[in-house]
Amino acid sequence: MSDPPDMVTGNTEAPSGETQEAAPVGGAGEERRRRHDLWMSGTEVPPDLGRYTDEGSQEMLEHEDAGMLAEQWGTLVSDDYLEDPAASDEETQIVNMGPQHPATHGVLRLQVELEGETIRRAKPIIGYLHTGMEKTAERLSFLQGPTNVTRMDYLSPFFNELCFSLATERLLGIEIPPRARAIRVLMTEMNRVASHLVWLATQGLDIGALSMMLYGWRERELFLDFFEKVTGLRMNHNYIRPGGVAADLPDGWEEDVEAILAAMPGGLADYEGMLTENPIFIERTQGVGVITPEECLAYGVTGPVLRAAGVDWDLRKVAPYSGIDQYEFEVVTGQHGDTYDRYLVRLEEMRQSLAIVRQVAESMPAGDYRSDDRKVTPPPRARIDESMEALIHHFKIFTEGFKVPAGEVYEAVESPRGELGMYLVSDGGTKPWRLHVRGPSFANVQALPVLLTDSLIADTVATLASVDPVLGDVDR
Amino acid sequence: MAFTDLAARFPQAVFRTSYGQDVVRVERGDLVAFVSAARADGFDFFIDLCAVDYLTRRPHRFELVVNIVSTKQESRLRILTGIPGGDPVAPSLTGLYAGANFYEREAYDLFGIRFDGHPDLTRIVLPDDWQGHPLRKDAPMGSVPVQFKEADA
Numbered sequence: 001m002s003d004p005p006d007m008v009t010g011n012t013e014a015p016s017g018e019t020q021e022a023a024p025v026g027g028a029g030e031e032r033r034r035r036h037d038l039w040m041s042g043t044e045v046p047p048d049l050g051r052y053t054d055e056g057s058q059e060m061l062e063h064e065d066a067g068m069l070a071e072q073w074g075t076l077v078s079d080d081y082l083e084d085p086a087a088s089d090e091e092t093q094i095v096n097m098g099p100q101h102p103a104t105h106g107v108l109r110l111q112v113e114l115e116g117e118t119i120r121r122a123k124p125i126i127g128y129l130h131t132g133m134e135k136t137a138e139r140l141s142f143l144q145g146p147t148n149v150t151r152m153d154y155l156s157p158f159f160n161e162l163c164f165s166l167a168t169e170r171l172l173g174i175e176i177p178p179r180a181r182a183i184r185v186l187m188t189e190m191n192r193v194a195s196h197l198v199w200l201a202t203q204g205l206d207i208g209a210l211s212m213m214l215y216g217w218r219e220r221e222l223f224l225d226f227f228e229k230v231t232g233l234r235m236n237h238n239y240i241r242p243g244g245v246a247a248d249l250p251d252g253w254e255e256d257v258e259a260i261l262a263a264m265p266g267g268l269a270d271y272e273g274m275l276t277e278n279p280i281f282i283e284r285t286q287g288v289g290v291i292t293p294e295e296c297l298a299y300g301v302t303g304p305v306l307r308a309a310g311v312d313w314d315l316r317k318v319a320p321y322s323g324i325d326q327y328e329f330e331v332v333t334g335q336h337g338d339t340y341d342r343y344l345v346r347l348e349e350m351r352q353s354l355a356i357v358r359q360v361a362e363s364m365p366a367g368d369y370r371s372d373d374r375k376v377t378p379p380p381r382a383r384i385d386e387s388m389e390a391l392i393h394h395f396k397i398f399t400e401g402f403k404v405p406a407g408e409v410y411e412a413v414e415s416p417r418g419e420l421g422m423y424l425v426s427d428g429g430t431k432p433w434r435l436h437v438r439g440p441s442f443a444n445v446q447a448l449p450v451l452l453t454d455s456l457i458a459d460t461v462a463t464l465a466s467v468d469p470v471l472g473d474v475d476r
Numbered sequence: 477m478a479f480t481d482l483a484a485r486f487p488q489a490v491f492r493t494s495y496g497q498d499v500v501r502v503e504r505g506d507l508v509a510f511v512s513a514a515r516a517d518g519f520d521f522f523i524d525l526c527a528v529d530y531l532t533r534r535p536h537r538f539e540l541v542v543n544i545v546s547t548k549q550e551s552r553l554r555i556l557t558g559i560p561g562g563d564p565v566a567p568s569l570t571g572l573y574a575g576a577n578f579y580e581r582e583a584y585d586l587f588g589i590r591f592d593g594h595p596d597l598t599r600i601v602l603p604d605d606w607q608g609h610p611l612r613k614d615a616p617m618g619s620v621p622v623q624f625k626e627a628d629a
Contacts, residue, residue, distance in 0.1 A: 126600060139617060171495070298573050298574045313547060407495065412523075423524070475601055
């Protein structure tokens with residue numbers, strides 16, 4: 001714009017024909033330009049800022065032909081909005097959020113059709129993080145399997161390992177000692193709290209409560225430090241394995257758990273004080289992103305999203321695994337299925353999980369931390385020094401792996417995001433014939449159009465954060 | 477036996493218990509009718525759908541595995557359907573459960589099984605110009621050709 005109009009005086013009339021042409025035809029563009037000029041009036045205008053036009057955003061979609069778009073966005077992308085003649089109405093526009101959007105929690109791409117600021121249609125487009133883990137699993141032995149699957153849902157690695165191990169153990173038909181099962185429950189429930197803390201942090205961040213992000217990450221460090229002490233790694237632990245766990249709990253673990261249990265309730269009360277009664281938070285979340293129980297079931301939505309809609313469904317109660325039914329806890333449900341209820345459900349779930357952790361810590365059985373079945377468990381380290389057979393045995397287990405009887409099982413655990421299921425097929429060899437992973441985020445992301453349709457674009461990030469998808473779990 | 481109604485209505489369907497899990501095998505032609513009847517029977521919760529490539533180890537090369545749950549009876553049913561390798565077409569369940577949409581797209585993407593009646597059967601996790609269906613057993617690993625600039629110079 002070589003000749004900017006006099007914005008300092010607040011003159012909103014476009015003085016010359018040139019800018020008139022550049023502005024788009026239609027009421028929405030006019031309105032936006034007027035508001036921009038009003039906002040600018042009375043302030044000092046940088047000389048190079050020029051005048052706001054819609055050039056570049058709207059104009060491109062209208063004027064570029066389909067071939068150019070196909071070239072830009074990849075061929076044959078199923079962007080049916082572009083082909084639908086009804087959708088190319090002047091009143092609506094298509095906005096792509098992602099795959100590199102700060103509020104999409106990874107590489108989720110959301111294509112939304114806007115009418116004004118209201119979302120009329122939404123379509124999640126996934127696959128940007130697909131790494132072929134199901135194919136990789138067919139090349140790794142059952143013992144190496146947890147190394148692979150732990151990287152799927154990177155915020156709840158213990159659940160991935162647990163699910164794979166349970167499926168393998170069901171095929172093997174081996175019994176897991178009580179201590180190993182208790183350790184598994186301890187680690188997974190602590191993992192649930194750590195995962196929910198990340199959700200709390202990002203939920204707060206996405207609606208502008210920036211301090212929540214710092215608090216959530218701060219508390220999560222307590223858990224990650226403990227995980228590191230137990231497993232050697234902060235994430236992707238490969239700790240829960242077919243046959244038990246990789247190592248016993250370290251000396252002094254009781255004090256560490258006690259320190260976490262002492263620190264957490266105060267933190268949770270702080271968050272509740274900051275958010276639960278906060279009028280801004282309530283405005284941003286109540287009645288936002290509503291889903292009904294029927295829609296949840298039809299779409300396969302599980303986890304806190306399902307429970308916030310009022311469905312009393314938790315695999316820890318319905319199909320208990322790893323002896324979790326011997327601990328007392330309550331299934332938390334909401335009523336309205338909106339973002340606020342999902343917040344309340346997750347917050348209370350953290351308290352319930354901490355209660356489970358306390359019970360496990362107080363009743364930790366003594367004994368072995370892995371099965372004594374010599375088919376899956378390598379011989380003790382001391383035996384290797386004195387027995388050639390033990391050395392060979394150890395070598396065979398870690399190179400060739402152990403054979404798993406032919407069969408198929410579907411095993412499911414309640415991960416922080418919902419039902420994490422694995423369909424494991426063995427042909428009798430040392431590697432899975434097929435591993436299918438039913439990721440909870442996959443189904444939850446699928447239901448996003450239900451949550452987003454007819455809501456405001458500004459609520460998208462709040463809704464998305466409340467679903468808490470992990471894209472590593474969606475794409476695998 | 478929890479599924480007497482379904483068993484009476486579908487005499488060809490083979491019910492069994494495998495590792496403590498309820499499994500039923502139905503013919504491809506009966507799949508939609510069976511799932512529809514199961515849904516009317518209270519199986520309102522769609523959980524999972526996936527495919528397995530058995531090559532020649534089973535009468536049909538592919539097997540479709542559908543998991544549904546009844547929230548009232550708290551029971552879970554796994555439905556297996558053989559899909560011949562020469563004609564990899566299956567009826568779509570999207571008319572019964574909206575959630576089947578992404579799972580069928582995934583099975584199409586990775587196994588090349590086409591779903592009759594699916595509203596938007598496109599690739600979901602792989603790029604749209606990808607060749608082949610990588611989870612098939614005849615799709616080898618590590619065989620993606622890598623183009624190097626001026627490699628033959």
